[in-house]
Amino acid sequence: MSVCPDLHQHYVQVCQNLGQPENPFIAHVLREADKNDEIIWTKGFTLKIAGNSHLVPVQRVTDDNLQVLVSVLRTAAFVTGLDLRYNVLTDAGAKTMATFLQESSSLRYLNLMFNNIGTSGAELIAKALHGNETLLHMRMTGNKIGEKGGMFFASMLQINSTLEKLDLGDCDIGVQCLIATASALNQNKSVKAINLNRPLLFSQEEETTVHLALMLKNNSSLVELHLCKHGMKNFGVERLCEALYENSSVRYLNLAWLSVVSNNISGKGLVALSEAMKTNTELSCIYIWGNKFDEATCMALSELIQMGRLKLNCTDVEPYEVDGHIYLAELSHGLQKHYYWTPSYWAVTKKDANASLAIAAVSEYL
Numbered sequence: 001m002s003v004c005p006d007l008h009q010h011y012v013q014v015c016q017n018l019g020q021p022e023n024p025f026i027a028h029v030l031r032e033a034d035k036n037d038e039i040i041w042t043k044g045f046t047l048k049i050a051g052n053s054h055l056v057p058v059q060r061v062t063d064d065n066l067q068v069l070v071s072v073l074r075t076a077a078f079v080t081g082l083d084l085r086y087n088v089l090t091d092a093g094a095k096t097m098a099t100f101l102q103e104s105s106s107l108r109y110l111n112l113m114f115n116n117i118g119t120s121g122a123e124l125i126a127k128a129l130h131g132n133e134t135l136l137h138m139r140m141t142g143n144k145i146g147e148k149g150g151m152f153f154a155s156m157l158q159i160n161s162t163l164e165k166l167d168l169g170d171c172d173i174g175v176q177c178l179i180a181t182a183s184a185l186n187q188n189k190s191v192k193a194i195n196l197n198r199p200l201l202f203s204q205e206e207e208t209t210v211h212l213a214l215m216l217k218n219n220s221s222l223v224e225l226h227l228c229k230h231g232m233k234n235f236g237v238e239r240l241c242e243a244l245y246e247n248s249s250v251r252y253l254n255l256a257w258l259s260v261v262s263n264n265i266s267g268k269g270l271v272a273l274s275e276a277m278k279t280n281t282e283l284s285c286i287y288i289w290g291n292k293f294d295e296a297t298c299m300a301l302s303e304l305i306q307m308g309r310l311k312l313n314c315t316d317v318e319p320y321e322v323d324g325h326i327y328l329a330e331l332s333h334g335l336q337k338h339y340y341w342t343p344s345y346w347a348v349t350k351k352d353a354n355a356s357l358a359i360a361a362v363s364e365y366l
Contacts (some may be wrong), residue, residue, distance in 0.1 A: 001152050002193040004212075005036055006034055007030040007032045007033055007072060007076060008027060008030040008033075008034055010072050010075070010076075011026065011027060011030050011068065011069070011072050012027075012156040012183060014072055015068055015070045017134075018067070018068055020064055020065075020067070020068050022040065023057055023059050023061060023062075023065045023068075024057070025049065025053075025056070025057070025058050025059045025061070026049060026061065026065060026068075026069060026219065027082075027220030028088075028116070028173040029047060029048065030072075031050050033045065033047060033363075042078070044078060044079075044080035044081070044108070045078055045080060046079075046080065046081025046082065046083060046109060047079055047081065047083065048083040048084050049069075049082075049083060049084055049087070049097055050083050050084070050085045050086055050087075050111075051084075051085065051086035051088070052085065052086035054147055054267060057356050059279075059335055060086070060087045060088045061084055061087040061088065061089065061093075062087075062088055062093070063087070063090055063092040063093035063096065064078055066084075066093045066097065067096050070096055070097070070099075073104075073176070074099065074100070074103065074108075076365070077105070077106040078106070079106065080106055080107060080108045080109065081108060081109035081110075081111075082107060082109065082110050082111070083109075083111040083279070084111060084112055084115070085111050085112065085113040085114055085115075085139070085353060086113070086114045086115075087115050087137065087326060088113065088115065088116060088117075089115040089116060090115075090116045090121065090271060091101070091118050091120045091121035091124070092121075093115070093117070093121070093123050093191070094112075094117045094120075094121025094122070095121070095124050095166040096296040097110075097112070097124075097125060097128075098124035098125050098127070099128070101125065101128040101129060101132050101135065102128045102131065102132065103135055104132075106134060106136060106146075107134055108135060108136045108137065109135075109136065109137045110135060110137070110138050110139070112138075112139060112140055112143065113139045113140065113141035113142050113143070113167070114141065114142035114143070115142075115143055116145070116151065117140070117143040117145065117147040118144060118145060118146070119145055119146050119147075120168070121143075121145070121147045121151050122145035122148075122149030122150070122153065123139070123148075123149065123152045123302075126152035126153045126155065126191035127152065127156070128147075129156050129160050129163065130156060130159045130160060132160070133159070133162050133318055134162065135162065136162065136163060136164045136165065136285060137163075137164060137165040138163060138165070138166050138167065139167040140153075140166075140167060140168055140171055141167045141168070141169045141170055141171065141195070142169075142170045142171070143144070143171055143174050144170075144171065145168075145171045145172065145173070146172045146174075147173060147174040147175075147176055147177050147200075149171070149173075150168060150173030150174070150175060150177030150180075151177050151180055152285070153166065153168060153177075153181070153182050154180035154181045154183075154194075155180070155184075155306060157181065157184035157185065157191065158184045158187065158188070159186050160188075161188070161189070161190050163190060163191060164190055164191060164192045164193070165191070165192060165193040165194070166191060166192075166193075166194050167195040168181075168194070168196055169176065169195040169197035169198060169226060170197060170198045170230075170361060172199075172200050173196070173200070174199055174200050174201065175198045175199075175201060175202075175203060177199070177206040178196060178199055178211065178212065179207070179208060179211045180192070181196065182208075182211040182212045182214070182215040182217075183211070185215050185216045185219050185222065186214075186215050186219065188219075188221075189220075189221045190221065191222060192222060192223050192224065193222070193223060193224035193225075194222065194224070194225060194226070195226040196225075196227060197210075197226050197228040197229055198228065198229040199228070199229075201230065201231055201263060204231075206231075206232065206233065206235055206236040208230065208237030209227070209230060209232055209235075209237075209239055209240065210239050211242045211294065212225075212227065212237070212240070212314060213236075213242065213243040213323060214238035214239075216240070216241070216243035216244070217243050217246055217250055221242060223256065224256075224261050225259070227257055227259065227260055227263075228260065228261040228262050229261075229262045229263065230251065230260075230263055230267055231263060231264055232263035232264060232265055232269075233263070233264050233265060233266070233269065234265060234268045234269035234272075234303055235269075236269075237260065237265050237270070237272055237273060238269060238272050238328040240273075241261075241272045241273060241275070241276040242279050244276040244279075244283060245276060245279055245280065256280075256282055256284055256285060257285070259286075259287040260273075260287070260288060260289070260291070261287050261288065261289055261290050261291075261316070262289070262290030263290070263291055264291070264292070265288070265291040265292065266281075266291070266292040266294065267292065267294035267295075267296045267297045268292070269291075270288060270291060270292075270293070270300070270301075271296050271297060271300045272298075273286060273288070274301055274303075275298035275300070277304060277309060277310065278304075278309065280331075283294045284310075284311075284333075285313055285314040285315065286310065286315055287315060287316045288301075288315070288316065288317060289316045289317055289337070290332050293327075293328050295325065295326070296324075297328070298319060298327055298328050299326055300329075301317055301319060301328060302319035302326045305318075312331065315330050315331065316330060317329065317330060318330075318331050318332060318363070335338075343355050344356055
């Protein structure tokens with residue numbers, strides 16, 4: 001008969017050995033984790049140490065705290081996920097995590113979103129993933145790793161053949177990183193979801209969108225792509241539509257969540273997207289709020305919804321009529337509803353309108 005782990009006691013012992021004070025929040029999470037049934041431990045478990053928890057008092061995790069925690073996790077193969085979002089980890093903490101990723105053979109999910117990791121920390125983590133064959137889901141959202149940091153992740157995608165989901169939204173990546181990422185995804189067959197939201201782009205030529213569209217013509221494994229706040233205009237959208245026309249049968253379109261929220265797309269581009277949905281019968285979800293709607297756009301989306309081609313739980317707009325004219329209103333259950341946070345006190349039951357990067361598990365027990 002196997003013995004259930006005692007993570008909290010191990011944590012207390014390591015703190016004493018390293019001469020480090022206990023973080024009361026980490027101690028609380030580990031005590032709660034120790035209460036799990038044995039079946040959970042055998043299937044794998046995610047430690048949720050998010051610094052934005054509203055349920056218990058939080059002392060955010062520091063680099064020193066992480067060093068102690070990692071020492072505990074080195075002997076805890078049953079911990080398959082680690083959620084450290086909204087803490088105060090820096091590049092020093094990234095170094096600790098990179099070392100752990102090189103050693104770990106069990107971690108499948110790692111969430112570091114909205115810490116204070118910069119370019120050098122991104123380099124260490126990305127290079128650690130060159131040889132890691134376990135991690136499936138990585139979230140770096142909101143860490144200002146910049147163009148250089150993003151390039152290290154783009155290079156990693158040329159080597160790593162395990163990672164399935166990568167989140168680089170709000171990371172201040174730029175043109176070179178987007179082009180390099182598109183180039184890597186021309187060959188990478190493992191990545192199924194990627195978030196490239198809100199890059200820092202200073203060019204008006206939309207060359208990044210062109211490269212991403214060309215990638216979609218070659219990639220047969222990507223099923224979820226996030227391109228919000230790219231400054232995308234009609235030209236770029238038309239290039240994406242051309243890719244969607246050509247790839248109506250590949251796996252990329254089986255779930256096909258396409259998000260172009262808050263760009264600069266006007267009626268011509270939005271109508272092109274709606275026409276692409278008529279031709280491509282696999283594309284099921286599309287998110288367009290925050291662009292420039294004209295009457296043609298409103299009519300086109302209304303037609304898709306009326307004919308049943310586009311369901312209201314798979315978009316972020318809903319048509320309504322005033323004095324014989326069709327308009328579009330925003331639906332509140334859009335793609336970003338559970339993007340930056342996930343409820344810890346109830347389960348998300350309707351996953352249709354939310355990104356898998358945010359709420360869908362890599363495996364049943366993550």
